[in-house]
Amino acid sequence: MGLGAFPMGVAFGVLVVHSGLHWWWASVFSGFIYAGSLEFLFLGLVLAAAPLASVAVTAFLVNFRHVFYALSFPLHRVRGRLGKGYSTFALSDEAYAVTTGEAAQSFSSRRVLWLQGFIHLYWAGGATTGALLGSVIPAQITGLDFAVTALFTVLAIDAFRARRDIPIPLLALACALVGRFAFPGQMLPAAFAIFTAGLLTRYAWTRRERAHA
Amino acid sequence: MPDTGYLIAAVATAVAVTWALRALPFAALAPLRSSPLVAYLNTAMPVGVMVILAVYTLRSFNPHVPDRAWPTALALAFTVAVHLWRRNVLLSILGGTAVHVALASTLFVH
Numbered sequence: 001m002g003l004g005a006f007p008m009g010v011a012f013g014v015l016v017v018h019s020g021l022h023w024w025w026a027s028v029f030s031g032f033i034y035a036g037s038l039e040f041l042f043l044g045l046v047l048a049a050a051p052l053a054s055v056a057v058t059a060f061l062v063n064f065r066h067v068f069y070a071l072s073f074p075l076h077r078v079r080g081r082l083g084k085g086y087s088t089f090a091l092s093d094e095a096y097a098v099t100t101g102e103a104a105q106s107f108s109s110r111r112v113l114w115l116q117g118f119i120h121l122y123w124a125g126g127a128t129t130g131a132l133l134g135s136v137i138p139a140q141i142t143g144l145d146f147a148v149t150a151l152f153t154v155l156a157i158d159a160f161r162a163r164r165d166i167p168i169p170l171l172a173l174a175c176a177l178v179g180r181f182a183f184p185g186q187m188l189p190a191a192f193a194i195f196t197a198g199l200l201t202r203y204a205w206t207r208r209e210r211a212h213a
Numbered sequence: 214m215p216d217t218g219y220l221i222a223a224v225a226t227a228v229a230v231t232w233a234l235r236a237l238p239f240a241a242l243a244p245l246r247s248s249p250l251v252a253y254l255n256t257a258m259p260v261g262v263m264v265i266l267a268v269y270t271l272r273s274f275n276p277h278v279p280d281r282a283w284p285t286a287l288a289l290a291f292t293v294a295v296h297l298w299r300r301n302v303l304l305s306i307l308g309g310t311a312v313h314v315a316l317a318s319t320l321f322v323h
Contacts, residue, residue: 007310020214033227042227046215052226059230065262070238071255088236100259143284143317149270150292150309154302156263163256172261176268187272191265203253
C-alpha cells in the first residue's frame with residue numbers, strides 16, 4: 001500500500017530538479033517535511049521566495065486534517081519516547097490510511113514503526129530517484145503527478161468498502177466541490193471545515209431521532 | 214534561485230508546523246476516545262478525508278482544456294475500474310499513472 005508513495009515521490013523529485021534546484025533538495029524536502037501534498041505547494045512557494053509566514057500558514061491549512069488522525073492512529077501501541085516521537089513525525093496520509101482498520105489497533109509497536117519507516121523510505125527514496133533521473137527523463141514525458149490522484153481515489157474506495165455508508169462520501173464530495181468553487185484559494189480548509197460541520201450535524205440529528213424513538 | 218539559508222529556514226518552518234499538527238492532538242484528544250461522538254467521527258472521517266483529497270488533486274481539472282482533461286478522465290476511470298476488479302492498491306495506482314503518462318505524453322500532447 002505504501003508503495004504508492006514511490007511513484008509520487010518520483011514525480012516530486014522530477015519537479016524539484018526541473019525547477020532548477022540541486023537533486024539533494026528533493027531528499028531534504030521529502031525526508032524532513034514528509035507531507036506529500038504540502039511539498040508540491042511548498043516547492044512553488046520557495047521558488048517564489050515567499051515569506052516564512054506564508055510557508056507556515058500554508059503548512060497549517062494543508063495539514064490541518066492531520067489533527068483528526070489522532071482519533072484513530074494506534075499511537076498507544078507504540079513504545080518509547082523516541083518511537084512515539086518518530087511515529088507522530090511520520091504520521092502521513094498514507095501511514096494513517098494503512099492503520100485505520102480495526103486490525104491496526106492491536107498491531108505491535110515494531111509493526112507500526114516499520115510500516116511508517118517503509119512508507120517514509122518509499123517517499124524519500126522515490127523523490128531522490130526522481131531527482132536523479134530528472135535530468136535524464138525528457139521533458140516530453142509528463143503526467144506522473146496523477147499518482148497522487150490515483151492514490152487518494154483508491155484509498156477512498158477502500159475506506160468506503162470498510163463501511164458502506166453512502167451519505168458520507170456524497171457529503172464529502174459536495175464539500176470538496178463547494179470548497180473548489182466557492183473558496184478556490186482555500187479549498188482544503190474550507191472543504192474540511194464544512195465536512196466536519198456536516199458530520200456533527202448528522203450525528204446530532206441521528207441522536208435526536210433515537211431519543212424520540 | 215533561492216539561497217540555502219532561506220531554504221533551510223523554510224523547511225524548518227514547514228516541519229515544525231506539520232509535526233505540531235500531527236503530535237499535539239494526541240494529548241488533547243486522548244481523553245475523548247471513549248466519547249460516542251469521537252467514535253462516530255473516527256469511523257466516518259476516513260472515507261470523507263480521502264474523497265476530499267482526491268478532488269483536491271483534481272482541482273485544476275478543466276473540461277475546456279481537452280488535452281489535459283481527457284487523460285485525467287480516462288486514467289481516473291481506468292484506476293477505479295481496475296481497483297473494483299482486482300482490489301490491488303499498487304496495481305491500480307501504477308496502472309492508472311501509466312495510462313495517464315502514456316496519454317498525456319503521446320495522444321494528448323499539447
